Amino acid sequence: EVQLVESGGGLVQPGGSLRLSCAASGFTFTTYAISWVRQAPGKGLEWVSAISGSGDHTRYADSVKGRITVSRDNSKNTVFLQMNSLRADDTAVYYCAKEDCPSTSCSLFDNWGQGTLVTVSS
Amino acid sequence: DIQMTQSPSSLSASVGDRVTITCRASQGISNTLAWYQQRPGKAPKLLLYAASRLQSGVPSRFSGTGSGTNYTLTISSLQPEDFATYYCQHYYNTPRTFGQGTKVEVK
Numbered sequence: 001e002v003q004l005v006e007s008g009g010g011l012v013q014p015g016g017s018l019r020l021s022c023a024a025s026g027f028t029f030t031t032y033a034i035s036w037v038r039q040a041p042g043k044g045l046e047w048v049s050a051i052s053g054s055g056d057h058t059r060y061a062d063s064v065k066g067r068i069t070v071s072r073d074n075s076k077n078t079v080f081l082q083m084n085s086l087r088a089d090d091t092a093v094y095y096c097a098k099e100d101c102p103s104t105s106c107s108l109f110d111n112w113g114q115g116t117l118v119t120v121s122s
Numbered sequence: 123d124i125q126m127t128q129s130p131s132s133l134s135a136s137v138g139d140r141v142t143i144t145c146r147a148s149q150g151i152s153n154t155l156a157w158y159q160q161r162p163g164k165a166p167k168l169l170l171y172a173a174s175r176l177q178s179g180v181p182s183r184f185s186g187t188g189s190g191t192n193y194t195l196t197i198s199s200l201q202p203e204d205f206a207t208y209y210c211q212h213y214y215n216t217p218r219t220f221g222q223g224t225k226v227e228v229k
Contacts, residue, residue, distance in 0.1 A: 108171050108213065109168065
């Protein structure tokens, strides 16, 4: 069974940093890309970032480019999202989602974690 | 970026009702469309892809149709566990974008 477990969310001040983790199990980790998708309170879904199965390729939404870095440790089946210069509009539940292919040009988010809440507020 | 617009934003229905949700893309997306269900407080779940293909394990009361810019999700007979918010998502190009969601509520 595919499992994705996010951690690392919390309250951070504007301009601060936070590192999220996504621990994966139940599938061959290096075979699939992983994305981060966020959901602001009471709002819809926004794709944020993707990393290829090898970790060699990454993509970012324009709204976070330059402030967020995605990485993965394939020896630990874990993906990370380093978020810097956080703003109030970054407040959201952050989900990691397994993609349906190994590249950063996949189609579907076929399995999701339960999400971790990031709140940016003074 | 391709804009995805769902209608209605919310609807009220009863168990057993037939429910239809529409998703319109700002340009043709060649059936590269997925539908997700999100129950309150839970993560989204993939229901359909390629506009009409059911994801493994999804009940057959869910179906999808469409082409070009216009797509629909239909629930043939609404069940208690189907009260949720539904999102469409295109994968025609990057970035993949979602519709704003349609909340199916109890009538």
